[in-house]
Amino acid sequence: MTAASASSWTPRAVAHRIERSPSRLGRRAVQLARFAGLEARACSFAVLVFVGLAVSQAVELPIARYDALLIYLVLVTGVFWACRLETGREILAIAGFHVVGLVFELFKVHMGSWAYPEPAIAMVAGVPLYSGFMYAAVGSYVVRAWRLLDLRLVRYRPRATAVVAVLIYANFLTHHWIPDQRVVLALALVGVTWGSWASFRVGGSRYRLPLALSFVLIGFFLWMAENIATFFSAWRYPSQSDAWTMVHPGRFGSWALLVTVSFVLVAAYKYQRPNRS
Secondary structure: OOHHHHHOOOHHHHHHHHHHOOOHHHHHHHHHHHHHHHHHHHOHHHHHHHHHHHHHHHOOOOOOHHHHHHHHHHHHHHHHHHOOOOOHHHHHHHHHHHHHHHHHHHHHHHOOOOEOOOOOOOEEOOEEHHHHHHHHHHHHHHHHHHHHOOOEEEOOOHHHHHHHHHHHHHHHHHOOOOOOOHHHHHHHHHHHOOOOEEEEEEOOEEEEEEHHHHHHHHHHHHHHHHHHHHHOOOOEOHHHOOOOOOOOOHHHHHHHHHHHHHHHHHHHHHOOOOOOO
């Protein structure tokens, strides 16, 4: 086989031929594969978090597991910055997620919503410092997906959406004392994002998705990730104290709401005037 004929069978060449073929199904398959690849790249930090959780549970460590995870994730962050996978400004933005997440963890652990079953030196009030990196992983995904997919917001209402996001965050704290307003806030979120679209690019084509639906989809995958994380004892809910069980499906809705906080923070950093064409 000649070099020219061999190069015609590379994945890129095959995808190019399929895309140019008259088969609509073939073109859609190529675009779906491209989209999956971009999403995988956007999730790279989160994937490395899960790798650390799995490996640290499987091997014997010379130090406490949660402390080892903290060192590991600091190094991962440094590698991402050194390799220009994330810029210095993006690292600072993600550090904001770390702080917001730690404050949230300190409160929720104090209220008994969940617990960290293993000891550690780098721990404050029962919360290991590595836990903030799980929120940072969500922030990393939003930041990287925004850039890799060339995300643009259409008819986005930044102030109204930010107000609802703040109320959602507050409700996760105040519902311990006053009635939970989750349903009301979900309706408010649908209201302020009605007619708002997330436009993204895959290959040479642009697609769009209702902004509220994108929150639901991300929330679902975060709920799945939460099941994996609790399986590896990243933390435990009271119902998992004796043995691991699936996280309650109601947490899916909680994540769909909470992800709006991450989105609003990144949007404040990334936001440009919406494309209204």
